[in-house]
Amino acid sequence: MPGLIAGPALGIHPATPPTQEDLDRWRVDDYEARPRRLARLRERMAAEGVDAYFGVRRENTRYVSGFVLGEGEEKMAGVSGQFLVSADEVVVLADSRYTLQARDDCPAARVEPVYNDFAERWPALLSSLAPVGGGGGVRRVAMEAGFVSHAMWERLARGDPGVTLVAAEGWIEQLRQVKEPAEVERIAAACAVADEALQRLLPAIRPGVAEHDLALQLEWEMRTNGAEALAFDVACLAGDRAALPHGSPGSRVVRDGEVLLFDFGAQVAGYRSDMTRTLFVGEPSQRDLDVYQLVLDAQEAAFAALSEAVEAGEHPTNRSIDAAAREVIATGGHGEHFGHGLGHGIGLATHESPSLGRLAPEAPLPSPTVFSVEPGIYLDDVTGVRIEDLVVCDPDARRLERLTRFTREVTVVG
Amino acid sequence: MPGLIAGPALGIHPATPPTQEDLDRWRVDDYEARPRRLARLRERMAAEGVDAYFGVRRENTRYVSGFVLGEGEEKMAGVSGQFLVSADEVVVLADSRYTLQARDDCPAARVEPVYNDFAERWPALLSSLAPVGGGGGVRRVAMEAGFVSHAMWERLARGDPGVTLVAAEGWIEQLRQVKEPAEVERIAAACAVADEALQRLLPAIRPGVAEHDLALQLEWEMRTNGAEALAFDVACLAGDRAALPHGSPGSRVVRDGEVLLFDFGAQVAGYRSDMTRTLFVGEPSQRDLDVYQLVLDAQEAAFAALSEAVEAGEHPTNRSIDAAAREVIATGGHGEHFGHGLGHGIGLATHESPSLGRLAPEAPLPSPTVFSVEPGIYLDDVTGVRIEDLVVCDPDARRLERLTRFTREVTVVG
Numbered sequence: 087m088p089g090l091i092a093g094p095a096l097g098i099h100p101a102t103p104p105t106q107e108d109l110d111r112w113r114v115d116d117y118e119a120r121p122r123r124l125a126r127l128r129e130r131m132a133a134e135g136v137d138a139y140f141g142v143r144r145e146n147t148r149y150v151s152g153f154v155l156g157e158g159e160e161k162m163a164g165v166s167g168q169f170l171v172s173a174d175e176v177v178v179l180a181d182s183r184y185t186l187q188a189r190d191d192c193p194a195a196r197v198e199p200v201y202n203d204f205a206e207r208w209p210a211l212l213s214s215l216a217p218v219g220g221g222g223g224v225r226r227v228a229m230e231a232g233f234v235s236h237a238m239w240e241r242l243a244r245g246d247p248g249v250t251l252v253a254a255e256g257w258i259e260q261l262r263q264v265k266e267p268a269e270v271e272r273i274a275a276a277c278a279v280a281d282e283a284l285q286r287l288l289p290a291i292r293p294g295v296a297e298h299d300l301a302l303q304l305e306w307e308m309r310t311n312g313a314e315a316l317a318f319d320v321a322c323l324a325g326d327r328a329a330l331p332h333g334s335p336g337s338r339v340v341r342d343g344e345v346l347l348f349d350f351g352a353q354v355a356g357y358r359s360d361m362t363r364t365l366f367v368g369e370p371s372q373r374d375l376d377v378y379q380l381v382l383d384a385q386e387a388a389f390a391a392l393s394e395a396v397e398a399g400e401h402p403t404n405r406s407i408d409a410a411a412r413e414v415i416a417t418g419g420h421g422e423h424f425g426h427g428l429g430h431g432i433g434l435a436t437h438e439s440p441s442l443g444r445l446a447p448e449a450p451l452p453s454p455t456v457f458s459v460e461p462g463i464y465l466d467d468v469t470g471v472r473i474e475d476l477v478v479c480d481p482d483a484r485r486l487e488r489l490t491r492f493t494r495e496v497t498v499v500g
Numbered sequence: 501m502p503g504l505i506a507g508p509a510l511g512i513h514p515a516t517p518p519t520q521e522d523l524d525r526w527r528v529d530d531y532e533a534r535p536r537r538l539a540r541l542r543e544r545m546a547a548e549g550v551d552a553y554f555g556v557r558r559e560n561t562r563y564v565s566g567f568v569l570g571e572g573e574e575k576m577a578g579v580s581g582q583f584l585v586s587a588d589e590v591v592v593l594a595d596s597r598y599t600l601q602a603r604d605d606c607p608a609a610r611v612e613p614v615y616n617d618f619a620e621r622w623p624a625l626l627s628s629l630a631p632v633g634g635g636g637g638v639r640r641v642a643m644e645a646g647f648v649s650h651a652m653w654e655r656l657a658r659g660d661p662g663v664t665l666v667a668a669e670g671w672i673e674q675l676r677q678v679k680e681p682a683e684v685e686r687i688a689a690a691c692a693v694a695d696e697a698l699q700r701l702l703p704a705i706r707p708g709v710a711e712h713d714l715a716l717q718l719e720w721e722m723r724t725n726g727a728e729a730l731a732f733d734v735a736c737l738a739g740d741r742a743a744l745p746h747g748s749p750g751s752r753v754v755r756d757g758e759v760l761l762f763d764f765g766a767q768v769a770g771y772r773s774d775m776t777r778t779l780f781v782g783e784p785s786q787r788d789l790d791v792y793q794l795v796l797d798a799q800e801a802a803f804a805a806l807s808e809a810v811e812a813g814e815h816p817t818n819r820s821i822d823a824a825a826r827e828v829i830a831t832g833g834h835g836e837h838f839g840h841g842l843g844h845g846i847g848l849a850t851h852e853s854p855s856l857g858r859l860a861p862e863a864p865l866p867s868p869t870v871f872s873v874e875p876g877i878y879l880d881d882v883t884g885v886r887i888e889d890l891v892v893c894d895p896d897a898r899r900l901e902r903l904t905r906f907t908r909e910v911t912v913v914g
Contacts, residue, residue: 182839231651237645437575
């Protein structure tokens with residue numbers, strides 16, 4: 087069936103890298119969206135009976151406050167960027183290096199200058215908050231238990247023994263699954279930057295070039311054409327190395343007649359893309375072409391299942407979409423060569439909810455949401471093929487679009 | 501005084517980026533050093549009465565096992581790269597994506613394939629270990645409490661209630677302070693890559709160029725000339741923005757008559773460099789020149805204090821070196837404009853022990869060790885100057901060398 091996924095004519099994929107106007111507009115969009123995000127978080131807090139929320143994860147900080155930390159910057163930032171949410175405030179912690187930035191990034195938040203004295207100041211900080219539960223002060227604090235270190239938890243628990251710390255996992259992450267229009271725009275822009283970069287790289291691909299040189303050039307194409315950062319390190323794997331679902335580019339050179347797999351993504355205004363293309367260098371072997379066609383058919387089967395549900399206004403489950411693709415690969419005789427899940431949500435983080443796989447707890451997909459569809463077949467020591475596109479899926483609005491627009495046709499280079 | 505720091509003629513600073521032979525040799529050096537590192541860790545474990553050590557920090561994994569994770573890769577890697585040390589083994593956890601790499605990176609370790617079942621398999625894993633304390637099994641496990649999340653700690657505590665989890669902070673970090681010759685070589689190589697990159701960038705600096713374009717080009721120079729990665733995102737700050745001790749390059753263009761501050765570093769075979777140079781674009785103002793000279797004098801005072809101690813075979817304290825530089829700046833009337841510490845250790849992490857500052861607990865510097873010496877003066881909304889060099893300091897061998905070799909003379913560009 088043709089379905090709703092029709093290709094490059096659907097309009098939300100910008101043809102050019104983001105402009106300063108785009109960046110300014112998204113900043114305003116975020117500013118206006120934040121009270122709605124916080125209202126939903128406070129609903130959850132009230133339902134769980136907590137008075138305040140203490141968060142440390144960089145994506146969550148940005149989502150609720152606007153404070154921007156680079157990937158890995160948490161390690162140098164100490165408590166800067168960690169935050170508290172009360173009934174009527176967001177409080178962002180910032181040591182002297184970060185106070186100016188915090189005031190600029192978070193016009194709606196209270197910026198609290200702190201340094202090594204955080205645990206000592208914890209009781210006074212909590213006392214300054216209006217509890218979500220009302221009444222005489224903060225009694226129970228939700229903590230991002232998957233990200234707060236054990237040492238910090240213990241220090242804060244001792245810092246104010248009258249307060250109960252409650253392990254919270256996934257509260258903000260669950261909100262982040264549902265994407266606002268300005269979030270989808272940025273993911274689409276990041277897809278456009280990645281699409282364009284691979285297009286620009288094609289003339290450089292030829293037998294004898296090393297994986298790491300192609301990876302570096304692809305990175306350069308993204309970062310000089312609209313990406314503020316990479317979504318993750320570029321994977322570029324040639325021939326038998328494409329059979330490694332995880333693998334880093336090395337000094338291995340591409341040879342004639344081999345596949346060449348690129349897995350990469352860009353970041354635009356905080357939001358990320360993720361795509362995989364498997365190209366053919368020189369004359370493809372029939373074996374590789376057959377594997378490629380099977381992976382493509384599997385991806386089409388997933389799109390068709392999504393399309394059918396979305397046209398009916400139904401929310402398909404994560405597992406049902408995985409199963410649609412997996413069945414095609416199993417029928418083709420390669421069931422045991424597709425070891426990973428079909429896809430993952432993406433946004434401020436490269437991997438986020440929802441998770442589309444056999445092992446994920448079965449659940450209807452949120453709406454609207456953005457995720458990858460990335461079937462693969464890996465023949466150890468022989469060859470590997472993966473094709474990965476991002477889609478935005480919104481059954482409530484009868485909308486399904488492929489955000490990755492690079493061709494999925496067999497592409498011969500070199 | 502001339503001191504031991506004599507400049508570029510001392511020989512350990514390679515003139516060219518590392519070769520494949522260098523990389524192969526360092527791999528062997530690490531392999532041979534690991535039993536000595538582990539022996540020291542086990543001494544500490546025995547002294548603290550623990551039978552096993554559970555680690556999660558990527559730098560520590562690499563230090564004791566050889567397993568390499570990229571910066572930030574922990575977030576996608578799950579438990580892969582986490583490790584246990586017993587009386588006679590290192591056990592490295594790896595899910596299916598990482599098992600091949602773990603076997604290759606860690607020839608001396610037991611690679612334990614795990615996935616989502618880690619907490620369930622924890623008791624059996626502990627039972628498979630020979631306890632450091634001898635006797636009938638593992639009773640007490642040291643945990644990297646500053647890095648293990650509260651949620652994981654709780655899961656493992658429930659997973660085997662018969663075992664006591666003991667918070668360990670800084671045990672391996674303390675070992676990492678003392679640098680082996682092959683570690684110093686790699687830091688020196690990373691310094692050489694950074695020095696060379698700034699030299700190559702100089703012709704591109706002129707009024708009207710944006711900070712972020714210069715930052716990107718400097719990154720490119722490093723990554724195409726020997727750096728496997730950056731040590732951290734390049735800072736490039738012009739004019740009044742140089743007064744931000746932490747600041748990210750933006751669209752601000754460099755103007756004639758301003759300072760231009762670069763803070764950057766390379767990574768070579770896992771080891772990092774970190775340097776800052778403040779250049780002058782066009783004719784320098786007398787104000788900026790005066791500030792520059794004071795910062796340079798402060799750095800020289802720190803070197804002189806180090807040199808005096810090292811020549812006498814004495815171990816200076818971290819605070820005494822900070823004080824030597826700080827006194828010069830205070831005497832020059834800018835005491836309140838030097839807000840941060842004088843320096844920090846560096847190695848597998850950009851910031852590690854020892855810490856040289858007023859606030860750090862006073863302690864003699866370890867030997868041999870590598871750290872930064874980076875005084876700065878920051879005049880809010882006006883200008884800023886910082887000069888940062890790495891030194892290797894080994895009083896026991898009467899050795900003190902500056903690893904950063906880029907000139908500290910007033911450098912006018914544009």
